[in-house]
Amino acid sequence: MSQSTNGTTHRRRFLFGGAAVGAGALLTACTGSGSSEENNASELVGNQNQQGSNAKPGKTVTIGLSIPSDDHGWMGAIGANALAQAESFDDVKLEATEGTNDVNKQISQIQTLINKKVDVLAILPFNGESLTAVAQQAMQASIPVVNIDRIFGSKLAYRTWVGGDNYGMGVNAGNFIANRLAEQGKTDNPVIVEVAGIDNLPLTQERSKGFSEALDAHGLTVTMRQAAEFTPQSGRTVMGNVLQAQDRIDAVWNHDDNQGVGVLAAIEQANRSGEFFMVGGAGSKVMMEHIRSGDGPMAATVLYPPTMSASAVNLARLIAQGRSMTDLVGRAVPSEITLHSATVTKDNVDQYLDIAF
Amino acid sequence: MTEQPPAAETVPEATPDTSTATPRSGRPTDRLRLAGANQRQVLGLVAVLALLVAAGSVTTENFFQISNLVLLLTQASIIGVVSIGMTFVIISGGIDLSVGAIIALASVWATTGATQDFGLAGMLFTAIVVATVCGLVNGGLIAYGGLVSLIVTIAGMAGFRGLATLISGGRSQVVETSAFSAIATTDILGIPLLVYIFATVVAVGWLLLNRTTFGRHVFAIGGNPEAARLAGIDVRRVRATVFALSGLCCGIAAIMLTARTNTGASTHGTFYELDVIAAVILGGTLLTGGRGTLIGSILGVLVFTTVTNIFVLNNLSTPIQQIAKGVIIVVAVLLQRRANKEAAT
Numbered sequence: 051m052s053q054s055t056n057g058t059t060h061r062r063r064f065l066f067g068g069a070a071v072g073a074g075a076l077l078t079a080c081t082g083s084g085s086s087e088e089n090n091a092s093e094l095v096g097n098q099n100q101q102g103s104n105a106k107p108g109k110t111v112t113i114g115l116s117i118p119s120d121d122h123g124w125m126g127a128i129g130a131n132a133l134a135q136a137e138s139f140d141d142v143k144l145e146a147t148e149g150t151n152d153v154n155k156q157i158s159q160i161q162t163l164i165n166k167k168v169d170v171l172a173i174l175p176f177n178g179e180s181l182t183a184v185a186q187q188a189m190q191a192s193i194p195v196v197n198i199d200r201i202f203g204s205k206l207a208y209r210t211w212v213g214g215d216n217y218g219m220g221v222n223a224g225n226f227i228a229n230r231l232a233e234q235g236k237t238d239n240p241v242i243v244e245v246a247g248i249d250n251l252p253l254t255q256e257r258s259k260g261f262s263e264a265l266d267a268h269g270l271t272v273t274m275r276q277a278a279e280f281t282p283q284s285g286r287t288v289m290g291n292v293l294q295a296q297d298r299i300d301a302v303w304n305h306d307d308n309q310g311v312g313v314l315a316a317i318e319q320a321n322r323s324g325e326f327f328m329v330g331g332a333g334s335k336v337m338m339e340h341i342r343s344g345d346g347p348m349a350a351t352v353l354y355p356p357t358m359s360a361s362a363v364n365l366a367r368l369i370a371q372g373r374s375m376t377d378l379v380g381r382a383v384p385s386e387i388t389l390h391s392a393t394v395t396k397d398n399v400d401q402y403l404d405i406a407f
Numbered sequence: 408m409t410e411q412p413p414a415a416e417t418v419p420e421a422t423p424d425t426s427t428a429t430p431r432s433g434r435p436t437d438r439l440r441l442a443g444a445n446q447r448q449v450l451g452l453v454a455v456l457a458l459l460v461a462a463g464s465v466t467t468e469n470f471f472q473i474s475n476l477v478l479l480l481t482q483a484s485i486i487g488v489v490s491i492g493m494t495f496v497i498i499s500g501g502i503d504l505s506v507g508a509i510i511a512l513a514s515v516w517a518t519t520g521a522t523q524d525f526g527l528a529g530m531l532f533t534a535i536v537v538a539t540v541c542g543l544v545n546g547g548l549i550a551y552g553g554l555v556s557l558i559v560t561i562a563g564m565a566g567f568r569g570l571a572t573l574i575s576g577g578r579s580q581v582v583e584t585s586a587f588s589a590i591a592t593t594d595i596l597g598i599p600l601l602v603y604i605f606a607t608v609v610a611v612g613w614l615l616l617n618r619t620t621f622g623r624h625v626f627a628i629g630g631n632p633e634a635a636r637l638a639g640i641d642v643r644r645v646r647a648t649v650f651a652l653s654g655l656c657c658g659i660a661a662i663m664l665t666a667r668t669n670t671g672a673s674t675h676g677t678f679y680e681l682d683v684i685a686a687v688i689l690g691g692t693l694l695t696g697g698r699g700t701l702i703g704s705i706l707g708v709l710v711f712t713t714v715t716n717i718f719v720l721n722n723l724s725t726p727i728q729q730i731a732k733g734v735i736i737v738v739a740v741l742l743q744r745r746a747n748k749e750a751a752t
Contacts, residue, residue, distance in 0.1 A: 119572070121673055126577030249725040277725045281674035282579050286667055287482060291719035294475050295467070308672075311579050315669040319592050336581055407578075 104368060104376055107141040111370035113363060114163035116156055117174040117198070119149035122280060123308050124332055127356035127407030128174060128198070135360035142367050153180040160184045164191050170370040172362045174198035182207045196366045198359055200253075209369060212362050212387040214354040216253045219391040220260025222352045223303045223329045226393055228268035230327060230349065231301060240300035241273045243292055245285065245313055247305040247331075249277035257305055257331070278309045285312030293317065299326045307334035307351060314346060323347055332356075333394060335406040342399045350395045356407050358389055445700050448691030451742050452706040455735075459710065463717040470720055477598060483705075483712040484605035485663045486682055490690075490704040491612040492542075492656030493683045498616075499649045500629040500696030501556035505545060505563030506657050506683060510676030511571040513538040513661035518580040518671030527586040534665070535658040541567055542654015546647035556650075564680065571673035579672040582665060590666035601663050608659060613701050625649060629696030686711055689739055710739070 113136060120126035129149060136144035145168055147159040153176055161184060163171060171188050175181035178200040185195045185207035195202075199213035231240050244261060247254045254277070262272055276292055278284035285304065293299070293316060304310045307330045317323055323346050330337045330351030340348035365383050368375065374382050394402045463470035489506050496503045516522060517534040525532075541563065548559045582588050593600040616622040624645045627635040636642050657676075665671050686707030692699025714735060718728040 120577035121572050123578045274722050275724075276719055276722070279677070281677060282668040282670045282672050283664060283675050283677070287715070288719065290478060290482065291716055294478050294716075295469050295720045295722070297469070308579055311581065311670045312668045315591070315667065318669075319667070334579075336579070 104364075104373055107139075108367075108371035108373065110141045110143065111169040111367055112143045112145060112166075113366045113370070114160075114166070114168035114171045114193075115144055115146040115173075115363075116159050116163065116171070117149050117359070118156070118176040119151050121151070123334055123407045124306075124354070124356050125149070128359040131357055132172065132359035132363050135363040139363075139367060141371075142363070144363075151176050153177050156181060157184045160188065164188050164193060168193060170194050170196065170366040172196045172198060172359070172366045174359065175200050175202065179203045194366075194369050196362045196369065198362045210365055210383055210385050210387070212358055212365060213389065214358060215388050215391045216256035216354075217260035218388075219305075219331055219352045219354060220257040220262075221264040222391050222393045223257075223331065223350075224261045224264025224268070224270075226329055226350050226352070226395075227301045227303060228265060228270055231270070232268075234300075236300050240270065241296055241298055242270060243296065243299055243302045244272045244275040245288055245292070245302065245304040245309070246275060246277040247280050247309065254305065261303060278306075278312075280306050280309050282309060282312035282315070285309030286316050287312075289313040289316035290320070293320045293322060301326055302328040302347070303331070304328060305331045307332045307337040310334070310337055314340070314348070317347055333402065333406050335403065338394060338399050338403050338406045341394065341396055342403070344396060350393055353390075353392045353394060353402070355389055355392075355405060357405050361387070361389075445691065445698075445703070448703055449700065449706065452690065452703060452710065452739070455739055455742070456706060456710055456713065459713045459717065463713065463720070466717065467720045470717060473597075475716070475720075477602075479709070479712055479716055480602045480605075481599050481667075482716070483708050484599075484601045485660050485667065486679060486686070486712070487605050487705055487708045488608045488656050488660045488663065489679060489683045490686050490708050491608050491701060492653035493687050494690070494692055494699055494701055494704045495612070495616065495625055495649045496556075496653050497684075497687055497692050497694060498629045498696055498699040499625045499646060500632065501549065501646065501649065502560065502684070502694075503545065503556065503650065503653045504560040504680045504684075505541065505567055506653065507676035507679035508564045508567035508571070509538050509541045509654055509657040510661045510664060510679060511673045512541060512567040512574075513658050514665040514671035514675045515571040515575045515580065515673055516671075517661065518582055518665060519574060523582070523584050527584055530584060530587050531662060534661045535655065538658030538661055539651055539654045542651040542657065543647065545654070546650030549650060550643040550646035568673060575671065575673050577673065579670040579674075582669050582671070588666055588669055590662065591669075601667065604659065604663060608656065609701060609705060616701060621645065621648070626697060629698075631697070682711065683708075685736060689736065710735070 115132055117129055117132070118125055120129050133144065133146065136142045145163060145166065147163065150156050150159070156176055160171065160173065160181070164187060171193055173181065173185060173195055182203035185197070185202050186204060188195050189207060189209070194209035195207065197208035197211040201211055201213065202208050227242060231237060242265065244258065246258055258275065265271060274292060274296060276288045278288040289312065302313070304313045310330045317328070326347060327349040328347040329349060331354065333351050333353040333355065337348055337351050340346055341351060369383050374380050375384070378384065392402070460471070469475060489510070493503055493506060513534040516537045517530045522529055522533045545559055545563050548554050549556045590600055595603060616625065624635065624640050627638065627640055628642050628645050632642050661675070664675055668675070687699070687704045688694060689710065690700065690703025690705070690707035692703060711732070714732055715728065718731065
């Protein structure tokens with residue numbers, strides 16, 4: 051219990067520090083860093099810190115960064131964006147650990163960062179629940195934690211959470227598909243296929259929930275749902291079987307653009323590219339190129355922006371410096387920021403290509 | 408550890424195993440009994456497969472169609488090629504846990520921008536050479552370094568995949584060379600080229616294992632390495648060669664998988680080692696070495712591929728697929744053990 055008291059005093063100190071700087075920041079109110087996540091133009095990596103009073107150097111802070119290994123293009127971009135963003139600040143020193151998918155190893159890495167007494171931590175846990183305890187240790191040691199995307203099990207474990215909107219991804223994919231089908235006049239029991247990601251991840255379940263609820267609102271249902279594993283190989287196998295199972299398909303939502311490469315290969319190799327349209331997820335460069343050229347079934351992709359790690363570096367810096375976000379009339383950085391999952395189509399793809407991974 | 412548990416099961420086969428060490432001098436009864444056991448194994452698997460086909464045909468009309476049977480063969484072909492190399496390794500008394508990682512590395516290396524500049528030939532060459540060299544490294548350390556294959560290939564599993572992730576930066580590298588993509592899209596007489604590649608690997612593998620001195624040596628060093636050495640076999644060279652062969656098969660599989668997914672990725676072949684070993688063991692190859700058939704391994708692969716296919720066609724969820732797969736493995740192995748016991752008596 052004494053631990054939570056520690057946390058409170060620490061937070062109070064924060065708010066107090068934030069108040070002083072925040073007051074000054076309000077006077078010069080401009081677009082602050084990390085704001086308007088859906089506004090792509092200001093979301094370019096390494097570009098956010100060019101505006102607003104928050105761009106001015108403050109006291110030098112050390113940010114400890116811990117993320118899973120970059121075996122997926124999205125995770126690779128998470129790491130690269132965080133590094134690039136930290137690089138662009140003169141007042142930020144980054145202590146990045148080697149990426150790992152071993153929960154135990156990530157715990158030790160974070161403990162090392164705590165022992166090094168970094169000013170603030172930015173953590174994307176491989177598994178939120180498993181790393182809650184160590185994040186809480188950091189908070190108790192007065193090191194604020196910025197939790198990226200996969201959420202910790204307790205609010206005591208993080209100062210601020212920034213992440214994507216999995217449910218919203220599903221909703222936007224569902225709405226896009228429903229509208230496109232309506233345009234095509236295919237409203238009578240269309241065959242809608244969902245190729246999900248790794249099935250036992252909460253994020254996959256949320257995406258699927260959003261998708262089916264959005265479709266439901268339009269009076270549609272998912273005809274067939276099969277799970278792949280975020281890899282091109284799994285996408286290829288699953289879609290190969292799905293195509294065999296369904297003689298007619300009207301629309302496909304594939305949760306993840308990385309596995310989507312395999313899904314697309316299956317469709318092309320079965321010569322069924324022209325039969326239906328497909329919506330992707332996350333927003334990879336390869337898929338956005340397909341959307342732009344319109345050379346296959348890819349009609350849209352719903353974003354899960356990997357720029358969130360750059361935003362997290364910004365937030366960590368502001369927190370450690372005791373500043374606030376200048377577009378908000380608060381004295382401190384908010385405790386939760388959910389990014390918008392934009393729908394990228396042929397019409398707006400050019401605005402999003404540079405944040406694709 | 409993995410090589411220990413089946414030891415108890417092996418006891419009844421101990422006699423035939425040693426007899427294969429020097430096949431020519433083996434007593435005819437032993438050889439017959441061995442052949443009988445293999446046949447039962449194969450027949451048992453054919454029965455399991457027939458049951459699955461029946462189940463598939465009953466539950467969904469999309470199963471028993473030529474297009475689906477072709478799809479099944481195509482899906483089985485990639486993992487099937489890996490299982491051929493693995494069968495050699497396991498018969499020789501080793502294990503190769505690095506196959507999935509070698510596939511990942513070969514696929515990534517063959518699809519880097521620099522490699523793709525060399526076109527189809529450059530990509531094929533790179534995949535084959537990279538994978539074979541990986542196999543040789545494994546084989547060299549095991550045969551000449553005297554290290555245990557389990558450990559060496561666990562190291563390979565981590566190291567090769569790590570290198571693949573490093574080279575690709577975690578990205579899926581799309582194949583821009585259309586001649587390469589064509590490997591997966593070319594059909595000959597309505598059957599995909601991938602299936603022909605698989606068939607060729609099977610045929611060459613079968614000849615190598617059953618009709619050459621090298622093949623007999625593989626059985627011999629798996630059954631009793633000491634006896635094999637005393638019989639004048641260069642055990643170390645055979646052992647190194649077997650791992651190089653496994654690497655070569657991975658290279659071929661990497662080409663097939665890269666063409667089929669149109670990408671090279673460091674995630675390619677994830678858990679292939681487990682799938683392949685399960686299929687090979689299901690096919691009746693002894694984990695302790697000295698006995699096994701290629702046909703069994705191929706049937707093992709087909710059983711797993713068919714199970715997945717039927718489940719997706721019936722739109723069953725992933726957890727149910729996984730449970731059923733587990734049950735099928737256990738049931739198949741139990742059936743086999745009974746067949747083995749009958750054969751031994």
